Amino acid sequence: MSMKRSYSVLILFLLLFSAVVLAGNITIEGDITILPVGTVSPEEQSPELSIFTTVLNLFLDKVSVISGELVRLRADLLYQNNSPIxxxxxxxxxxxxxVGTKQTDEDGSSVLEWDSSELPHGVYVVGVDYQGNGQAQPSHAEDQLTIQAPPVSITGAAITESQPSPIQEEKQCTTVSFEVQQPIMGSCTDTYPTTVCDDYPTNASCYETTEEVTHSCVTGYETVIKNKEECRTTALVINNHFAIPTINYACSTMEEGSIIIVTCDSKYDGDGNGECHSGESCLRYEIDGETISQTQRNSHDEFKESDGSFFQEENDLEVRQ
Known part of the structure; x- marks a missing residue:
């Protein structure tokens, strides 16, 4: 009885084993190692990644432009063995x-054209940045760009005949010299430590060296003498006939029909704004064609032909032919 039971158990085990093998087509060779859930086998572990040094160079087609010109910026991104990224x-x-983001091409180069009118004129540092990607280190390069103000252009317009203004200003101008500091552009060379690998892309054979990078830079400043013209109004000319000096007086004008009224207050005991207030030495001219009348005022409320409180020298009115 026990012998039959043993045979039955053996036959049942063989049937179950055959079914498992046939269903999964499983072949078992060697030792079986059971790992805890969540454990990564040694064969599945990622090898340690190497971080490679990068070289970034920046080139400008112009180092000085007039506002509105296009500037071509080119950057080259390489590994230390000069392989492109x-x-x-x-x-x-x-x-x-x-001013923009561009991707490198198959040569590791990236080109951006930029309109210099986007920023005010001045001296700027132009830079390019690579942020890295986990296997390649970040890098930076820079250069210098001067944006100059555009020249003043005069646009021609149709000329129409018009009557000249009855009130003209005579000016006295002098040339004034002044100094400004301007940057002197040149070339600078910087030395950087670098790692060079001769067996890209494996980069197993590397050595330390240095690299020289030449770029545009400010090498100094120079003093430049420039000139400008400063002018001041010396007289008001009315109807091209009467000249009212404005050296000691500030004058304002008003037209009432054909009559031109000129009010002047002293720059010495007034506030020199062409408005007359009590206590200021003031003169008033009324011109009608080639006829003129003059009154004065100081402590009184009204203009009079002669104000006893007026103590400033009167203007030397000039009558021109």
């Missing part, structure tokens, strides 16, 4: 302003 995003800056 492809499809890497590069951020371009002019001063603190980000």
């Amino acid at each position: 492809v499809s890497a995003p590069l951020d371009f800056y002019v001063g603190d302003t980000k």
